[in-house]
Structures are given as structure tokens and as C-alpha cells.
Amino acid sequence: MIERRLFLGGTALAAGVPLLGAAGWSASRARPASARTRTRNSGALPVSFTNDSGRYPDDEILLYIVGTDLTTDEHCWVDSDGTPHPVSEDDNTDDGYTDYSIPLDSVPDDMTLPFMSGRIYIALGGKLGIRIVADGDGNPALQLPSGWVEDEPGFDVLHDSVEFTHSEDGMFCNTTMVDQFSVPIGIELAGQEDHATGFFVPGGRDAVFETLAGDADFGDLVFDDLRVIAPGHGLGVGRFDGSYYDPYVDRVWEYYADTDLVVTTNAGTFTGRVEGDELVFDGGVAPIARPSTADVLFCDGALDAPNDGITGPVAAIVGAALNRSTLLDHSEQPTDDPDGFYLDEVTNRYAAVFHENTEDGKAYGFAFDDVEDFASYVQDHGPSAFAVTLTPF
Template identity: 90%
Template sequence: MIDRRLFLGGTALAAGVPLLGAGCSTHSAQPASASTGTRNSGALPVSVANNSGRFSDEEILLYIVGTDLTTDSHCWVDPTGTPHPVSEDDNTDDGYTDYSIPLDSLPEDMTLPFMSGRIYIALGGKLGIRIVTDGNGNPALQLPSGWVEGEPGFDVLHDSVEFTHNEDGMFCNTSMVDQFSVPIGIELTGQEDHATGFFVPGGRDAVFETLAADPDFGDLVFDDLRVIAPGHGLGAGRFDPAYYDPYVDRVWSHYADTDLVVTTNAGTFTGRVEGDELLFDGGVEPIPRPSTSDVLFCDGALAAPNDGITGPVAAIVGAAFNRSTLLNHSAQPTNDPDGFYLDEVTNRYAAVFHEHTEDGKAYGFAFDDVAGFASYVQDHGPSAFAITLTSF
């Protein structure tokens, strides 16, 4: 069973040049320093340890950007932990902002305010973050497109951590939903101690080598720089847009005369394929036959609205497509990782991360949290958040 979270995720970043999605949380928060001039009352200590072995602290830049939960507007955070509203006037660095915090000048008492966003970590260069005007006329963050050749920062090793920090707690994860470049582990201390995202020794090299040698996924590897997600590989002409078609055809044929039973927090729902739709009982909206893009982005036919009914069912079906478990298990979700990614047609990009992390968890696709396999941790009484750049 899963409980879908409103979270800042890679599925919202399918466009070549993404805008940060505002309003990722519906929780209220306490007054922040942007309006009071004092440190946010919900300040959470955050630290970053550089164990990369390849870059010194002075060569590493941090960017903390997202949505200020007190104002529901886009913000950036300075070294004191203070959030500031973004402005197009911030585009002073050749048309881009410079919200960077050098790691060697990160204060020991650095904190995160109440916000939902990302901490980008760039090694050896700057990232291109631009402020633009959104559809409502408000200033908005245009985030780095690490999968687009020629975009500013493409040639810079960088990765990010996603988080929502509000009065209910800290909710955070590492992510490979869009791309993978730098191995990052996170630790969250609070009511319990949590850690995830850490790779086994040599794990990063194994990821690059495995995917580079794969006839279907090899074009997603850019030297030793990064691996882009196969969904983004579609737009770049680096991945077969019909890759999942044979598996979808088999699934559609199988469930034309077999029940697919999906269990969520809201109950159990039974579905059958009729024509080009997978139809469930219980008020679940029909799921059309998905394309390869729909599967990889967990969007389109597999979009999961935050409605408590269709959303959880679509998320579970999307995860089963990516893990290729639908033909072996008519009851979903399945929770035995030994049965994941075994079909000839499967998301081997996601699979390789799970294979080389210490806890077997990773965010290789947008619904990788189904059955608890995402590199995600949370705590309702957080006291500290630590990020570690591991050796590579």
C-alpha cells in the first residue's frame, strides 16, 4: 500500500527547460525570516560533507532553491538559512542568477527554513538557474536541464537532493528520476536516525559501465559526466520511443481475460482490459494503453492525480510497468525486489541503481516509492539533516 505524497519530483520536469512547480505542499507554516528579518523559527540544521575524493570544498557550489511555504512563492536561500523571493533582477550572471554558496564558506550553523525544494550540488563549475515569468505573471525558477546538451551547466558534474520541510517534519530523498551524476547519501536525525542513497564502493563506476554496455540504454551515458533518464533520452533521440510497446501489448492481451487486482490505502480495486483501456471498479478512472513515454515518465496514460483513488492505482500500475512485474503478478503492488526488472523489456536504468546502493533503494523513476523502494526518508521531529558526497 502507498500514500501518494505531494512532492517536488522529476515528473514535473519533463520539459526541456523546466520550471520549478510551486505550491508543492498544502501545509501551513510559521512566519519565516524573509518577512521578519530573523532566522526561521522552523530552522533545521543542515550540513554537507565532501568525501568525493575528486573535488576540494572550494570547487563545490550549493544552490538551495524552491518554494517558500509561508508565501507559496519561489525562493532561494542564503548562507544564513534565510529565504529570499526570486526576481528577474537576479539574472545578473550572463542572464542567469548566482545563488551559489561555496561549500568552503558554508556556515557550521547553516539551517533550512520551511520550504519545499532542492539542494543542488555542483562540482567544478556553476549551474544555470534563470528567473522567468510564469503563466500567472509571477517570477519563477527555471531549473537546470541536466539532460539537455548545450544547456548551461551541462558539462558540470552536478546532482541534487529533494525535500519538503514544514511544521509536520522533514521529507527528503535523493533522485535519479531525471539524471544521475554524483553519488549522494543523506542522513536525517530526529525521532529516529535515517540514512539512504549511499552507494556501495565502486557503485557509481558500476552504474556507468553497466548502462554503457547495454544495447538499449548505452546512448544515455555521457562519458564520465552523467547518465540521463530514458524518458529524457526519448526527446534527445537517444532511446527507442517504442521500447515498451511489446511489453504493453503482452500486458493488454493478458488482462483482457484475467483480473488485475490493485490494493491501495483506499481499498482493493479490480481491473480488466477492454479495447484500449484498463477499466477498474470502485470509481477509478480508466487507464488508456500507455506509450513508452507514459511508462518512463509515469505520466500521460499513467498520470496519478492526487485524488486518493485513481492516483494510487495509476502509481502502482506505473511502477509495475517499470519493474516489469505485471505478467508475473496479477495482484499489485509486489514487494519482492528479486522479482523486479527480470523481463527482457524493463527499466534497466532504474534497476542498476537499486543493485548498487547499500540499502537497495533508489528513486529511478517517479513511482519508485511504491512498496517502499525509493531512497526517501522522513521524520516528524527532525533535528538535523546531513548530505554526504561519497567517494567516486
């Protein structure tokens, strides 16, 4: 079933996304470079980057590796040697922003990743705006790019990211569309097994943009050929209907007032019914309030999933079923047949279009897309190499 997890836990990163899932290795792909590099950092993991975009040369592509140093618990940036450095507000020297960029054409063949949890941003044709600010405790913290804010530096730059946690337990990584989508990226992880995910079918990026641009509900989320922002962020900038999910939630609440909703997790099976504005379960699960459209799209608020092993997994499964619009078709959750996902007139078509256009059918279109392993996520407890590929546009 589902096991909830922490990603970028305890940090002040602007947009940390949780991850869980599985994926298979495609034999047609080149294996990531072997672990022949010298070890310079604790847990150094060889990482390589390939530019198959066909749109920008290597000297016009910048990498940013930022996150939390797991040996110090401090926010950090990583240089081209794979060495982490603590961030500082003094780093804001580039018109009030940092310049932690690594030109792709200067990445050494033996670059490595340290033990850290964070993101690899890839920017094509320009710089991104990453600022260091003081967190609530006064410590320097990363303020990461927000691709849905039009007046933010770097908004007009094509960019995307890969998320990862690399620790003594292994390498855990994913591509993501939870916030926005701009650049098709595939990842490969070698180790105890070989894994690959995130690769789009030929013409997949164009299909995503064309499908969403022609959608009456989701079309305003498309910014020309630059990016598509997630509908949750579209709410905040007036590009998505804040009541979009209300009719579906109303039908769900009416249906489960007289019908049992049965949710099975690693911790057991829990039965719930709607009582007033709450979905009430047995077994110590906290009641789930009637969610708003924002709650559904962000998988938060009424659908907040604490890492408690009880309420969290149930909330995640209910949240996934709302995004996939399967609750009225299946009173036993979770469901694992993708042919039954996204069929209702009210559904997360933003997430659906990514699954339709990836080679393995997996994508991180919303935060609970890992339920039943539909997220573009791979992991290995004995990693030997990690490879990131900018795939053809």
C-alpha cells in the first residue's frame, strides 16, 4: 500500500515536495557512468548530465544544486566539485540574488553529489533568482524560484528541477510537475538495480502544452511555450477557478453519507462515513473536513497528511482519489487501475496529461501522485551513479 515519507523535512525551502514510488530500468538507455570517481565528500555519488534538448547548447545551460546538507542540517549550495557550502545572506550579490550556477559545459566528468536533500535546477538560456533570507529562527535559508510569479527574476527562463535525498540509506529521487512544468527531464539511477523514469514519449512536451492550452478549465495555466503552472498555483494568480472541485466534492460527500468508504493502508483497513462536513473514520484516524479546491490541488489543509502512520496514509489516499476522481466509482481505496483515473468531468486534467505522455506512465502531477506508485520516482539503497538527461523538446 502506501508509506508516507519526509522530503526536505525540517527545512525552510520554498517548495519541498514529498516523494514515494517505484520505476523500472529501460534496457534501451545508457547506464549512468560507473562509480569510478574519487571520493571527496561524505557519501559522494557520481552524477552526470546530458543535454539532448536540441534547443540550447551546453554553454547556455546552468545547473543549481541546492538544499539541506544532511551532515550539518544547514541549507547549502553545491559547487562543480560536488562540495556543499553553507548559504549566507552575504551570497546575495547578484542584484539581490545569489549566483550558485554551474555552467553545464564546465561540469567535470567526475562530479559527485554529497549527502544532502534538495533540488537540481536546470535553467536554459538565463539565470534563476535564488535568494538567501533569514528563517523564523534567524538562520540563512534558501528562497527558491516560483515559476508561477510573473515578476520574479528568471520567470522568462525555461527551467525545471529534479528532487532528491541522498543519505546513508540510499538515493531517493524524482522528477516533478507538482509546481510547474517547462523542461522534459529523465533520470536514471544505478545501484543494486538499474532504474529510469521521467522520460517523455516523442512529442510529449508539445502534447502537454497543446492539450492544456485547449482546455476550457486549464488553458489559462499555459504561459506560451514557456511553462505550464500547476492549478493550485493558478488559484493564487487568478488563472484557475477556486470552486472547480466543489461539485465533485459535494457528490462525494452526499454519496458517503450513506455508503462506507473503506481505505486500506500498511497500518490496516479503516472505514469512514460522512457526518456533516467531516469524513469520519474508525481506528483513530483524524476526521477529514470537507476539502476546498485548494485543499485537493495542494493536498493540504483538510487533506494534510501527517507522518503518523495512521491519519497521514488515509488522507493521502483520499487526496489521490479526489485528484484522480475515483471516489464515486470505487468505495474501496486505493485503486491501482490507471484506466479508471481522470474520467470524471471534474478531475485533475493537469496531472492526467503528464501520465499520458511519459514512457512509463508515471509523473508527479500532484503531491499524492505516489499513491499506488504512479509518481516518477526511483530509489536505491546501494546507489553507484545518478544521471540526469534533458530530453528532446
